[in-house]
Amino acid sequence: MSNYFSPFVLPFLIGVIALITICIIKYIRWYKQFNRVQKTLLLKNILSWKFLSAIWETVWEALFHRKVFKRNFLLGYMHSSIALGWFLLILVGAVETELAVNGPKPFWTGIFYRYFIHDPQAFKHAAFFAHLMDFILLYVLSGVILAYIKSIYSRLFGMKKTSKHVVFDRFTKFSLWLIFPLRLLSESFTATLYNNGGFLTQGLGDMINYTVADVLEIPAWTLYSFALGTFFVAMPFSRYMHIFTEVILIFLRKWGLSENEQVSGFTMYELSACSRCGICIDNCPLYKDLQLQGVQSIYFLRDLRYKRPKEEIADNCLMCNRCMAECPVGLDLMTIRRQMRNKKELDTDSNYKYIDNLQAFNSIGRVVYFAGCMSHLTPGIVDAMLNIFDKVNQKYWFMDKDKTICCGRPLWQQGFSIQASELRRKNTQLIKQSGANMLVTSCPICYQSFKKEYNLPIQVMHHTEYIHGLIKSGQLKVRKDDLKVVYHDPCELGRGCGIYQAPRQILKSITTLLKTKNEKDKSLCCGYNLGNTVISLEQQTKIRNAAMDSLLSKHPDLIVTACPMCKKAFKRATDCNVKDIAELVKENMIL
Amino acid sequence: MTNFGFKISNTRVIHLDECKMELVRKLYKEEPSFKRCISCGACAATCSARQFTDFNIRKLHTLFRRAQYEGVQQALKACMLCGKCTLVCPRGVNLRSLIIHMRKILFEANKK
Numbered sequence: 001m002s003n004y005f006s007p008f009v010l011p012f013l014i015g016v017i018a019l020i021t022i023c024i025i026k027y028i029r030w031y032k033q034f035n036r037v038q039k040t041l042l043l044k045n046i047l048s049w050k051f052l053s054a055i056w057e058t059v060w061e062a063l064f065h066r067k068v069f070k071r072n073f074l075l076g077y078m079h080s081s082i083a084l085g086w087f088l089l090i091l092v093g094a095v096e097t098e099l100a101v102n103g104p105k106p107f108w109t110g111i112f113y114r115y116f117i118h119d120p121q122a123f124k125h126a127a128f129f130a131h132l133m134d135f136i137l138l139y140v141l142s143g144v145i146l147a148y149i150k151s152i153y154s155r156l157f158g159m160k161k162t163s164k165h166v167v168f169d170r171f172t173k174f175s176l177w178l179i180f181p182l183r184l185l186s187e188s189f190t191a192t193l194y195n196n197g198g199f200l201t202q203g204l205g206d207m208i209n210y211t212v213a214d215v216l217e218i219p220a221w222t223l224y225s226f227a228l229g230t231f232f233v234a235m236p237f238s239r240y241m242h243i244f245t246e247v248i249l250i251f252l253r254k255w256g257l258s259e260n261e262q263v264s265g266f267t268m269y270e271l272s273a274c275s276r277c278g279i280c281i282d283n284c285p286l287y288k289d290l291q292l293q294g295v296q297s298i299y300f301l302r303d304l305r306y307k308r309p310k311e312e313i314a315d316n317c318l319m320c321n322r323c324m325a326e327c328p329v330g331l332d333l334m335t336i337r338r339q340m341r342n343k344k345e346l347d348t349d350s351n352y353k354y355i356d357n358l359q360a361f362n363s364i365g366r367v368v369y370f371a372g373c374m375s376h377l378t379p380g381i382v383d384a385m386l387n388i389f390d391k392v393n394q395k396y397w398f399m400d401k402d403k404t405i406c407c408g409r410p411l412w413q414q415g416f417s418i419q420a421s422e423l424r425r426k427n428t429q430l431i432k433q434s435g436a437n438m439l440v441t442s443c444p445i446c447y448q449s450f451k452k453e454y455n456l457p458i459q460v461m462h463h464t465e466y467i468h469g470l471i472k473s474g475q476l477k478v479r480k481d482d483l484k485v486v487y488h489d490p491c492e493l494g495r496g497c498g499i500y501q502a503p504r505q506i507l508k509s510i511t512t513l514l515k516t517k518n519e520k521d522k523s524l525c526c527g528y529n530l531g532n533t534v535i536s537l538e539q540q541t542k543i544r545n546a547a548m549d550s551l552l553s554k555h556p557d558l559i560v561t562a563c564p565m566c567k568k569a570f571k572r573a574t575d576c577n578v579k580d581i582a583e584l585v586k587e588n589m590i591l
Numbered sequence: 592m593t594n595f596g597f598k599i600s601n602t603r604v605i606h607l608d609e610c611k612m613e614l615v616r617k618l619y620k621e622e623p624s625f626k627r628c629i630s631c632g633a634c635a636a637t638c639s640a641r642q643f644t645d646f647n648i649r650k651l652h653t654l655f656r657r658a659q660y661e662g663v664q665q666a667l668k669a670c671m672l673c674g675k676c677t678l679v680c681p682r683g684v685n686l687r688s689l690i691i692h693m694r695k696i697l698f699e700a701n702k703k
Binding site: 343345346349350351352354355373374376377402403404405406408410411414416419423528530533534536537538565568 | 623624637639640642643644646665666667668669671672673674675678679683685687688691694695698702
């Protein structure tokens with residue numbers, strides 16, 4: 001044992017012990033905050049085969065950073081070289097030690113391998129391992145160099161705006177950046193003295209004067225150990241807590257855990273799993289079009305983690321889901337945002353007695369049509385849908401024809417969950433009593449609400465899905481038009497519910513659909529989304545104009561969308577015709 | 592008396608000295624777009640809750656503006672926050688935010 005100990009190991013040792021202790025304490029505390037459902041799920045699934053797919057995902061996402069690679073090659077390379085490279089350094093180092101030393105040895109031997117094992121022929125393939133370790137170190141160092149470059153010129157990495165970190169995070173980052181150059185330096189000094197390096201360290205070592213190396217060897221190893229120790233102690237309190245937490249989060253998700261209406265232990269795991277990479281900043285319309293800073297998910301989560309939640313920041317979000325779609329860790333950002341909007345005292349007894357008198361219409365064998373509040377402001381959509389129902393001889397009950405109960409999602413999004421549940425209860429009661437077998441809605445907000453927040457026993461469809469079904473089964477025949485159109489994916493329908501294909505299929509059967517730069521999950525929010533109550537109309541308009549410019553860049557004859565709100569937003573600002581998909585279908589039905 | 596569906600309001604006097612104008616000022620500060628309101632009533636005309644009951648958002652924010660807070664807090668709870676009023680407002684008043692802020696301000700004032 002004493003063969004493998006030197007005083008400079010101590011900073012590293014203390015760091016590791018502190019790191020493990022703090023992490024275990026934190027994880028146990030968060031585990032205790034799980035609610036009953038989450039605990040049951042965890043205990044039920046912990047021994048299932050799901051851990052295999054979790055390991056697979058860990059390798060792909062937490063080590064290789066596949067999602068970041070898809071976004072930008074350099075950015076992905078930078079992340080994966082540091083994560084995967086460091087992991088390999090530890091892993092291969094451990095294998096190397098195992099081969100070189102028989103019998104018991106302290107766990108840090110692999111970390112300081114070159115210092116403790118001087119014999120370049122310690123085992124059969126020692127030279128190969130020396131080169132391999134050097135290669136991995138070079139791989140990590142290339143990532144660190146890229147990280148330096150990124151902090152100066154981030155555009156090279158496809159990022160216009162990078163995150164602004166707190167001082168402590170920057171301090172931790174510098175200790176991380178120091179680890180690998182110091183390792184290179186100390187290994188080179190040792191290589192000068194004992195000729196036990198690989199191509200890189202030996203090459204560098206041969207250039208160094210023997211006396212210099214002799215003097216500086218121990219200080220270099222000590223600094224390396226200090227850098228490691230500092231990083232390990234700082235890690236659990238900095239953004240680098242994501243390194244372990246992200247892995248745990250992947251497992252928790254595979255075991256079926258998810259965010260809840262209220263803050264739970266799972267939220268704590270998610271907050272710490274955010275690496276503050278800043279990918280959400282460029283994608284946030286509030287930054288992109290309004291240059292608002294400090295409200296993006298990265299800053300919001302950071303403030304939450306350090307217990308400085310600000311109400312206004314929680315409210316200042318369009319809930320367009322864009323950041324969630326781009327998040328490489330896949331955090332449930334919208335739910336966390338909503339948890340913090342909780343209106344607590346305000347959200348008590350409501351004054352909704354007036355809805356009690358509504359009666360359901362006996363709709364056995366019929367379809368319930370729920371236009372949604374916003375569709376009442378775009379009567380063209382409602383008219384088109386009713387025409388389509390008539391055309392295919394589908395009997396319907398127009399549920400909110402003249403007395404509209406809101407679906408509850410706008411309230412729910414703003415944190416009035418009790419009041420929202422009252423509206424949901426009434427709507428559910430009406431729909432169940434009607435005896436209908438299908439609900440069709442024209443508003444993506446209502447659609448998402450019915451689909452996710454309600455627990456309806458019948459099928460729920462957005463009108464794009466419904467019309468697509470009719471066309472596919474041949475019940476509805478449409479003629480081909482010679483219009484060139486672009487389609488705008490509404491946030492709630494696209495990113496919210498994943499409906500991208502149905503509207504595109506419909507459009508392809510009627511018109512020529514042009515591809516746009518921002519489509520599907522990259523679609524831009526029209527700005528009129530109900531999620532945000534903080535920004536002003538002028539600011540909304542700016543966001544809308546940016547989305548519209550992106551659509552108009554293809555010079556289409558017609559902008560098609562599937563959301564009354566988006567339609568209303570665009571219609572106000574452009575000479576180009578704007579139509580809902582239902583209206584287009586109605587005009588092109590073959591009578 | 593015959594019910595015509597409307598009634599004549601009683602004569603009222605607003606004592607400006609007794610009004611708690613600070614709440615109104617706070618509201619203007621929290622939601623500056625409210626300054627642009629011309630009380631046209633488009634918000635109340637389109638309101639979903641209005642179709643069921645005598646909930647009248649124009650009346651409520653006008654009362655608030657005049658520092659006549661009585662009953663406003665309870666009445667505001669009838670709002671479903673659907674956002675039609677915000678969308679139709681010709682002056683770009685952020686009514687959803689206005690409603691939430693009115694409720695917040697009144698709640699805090701009544702708590703004291």
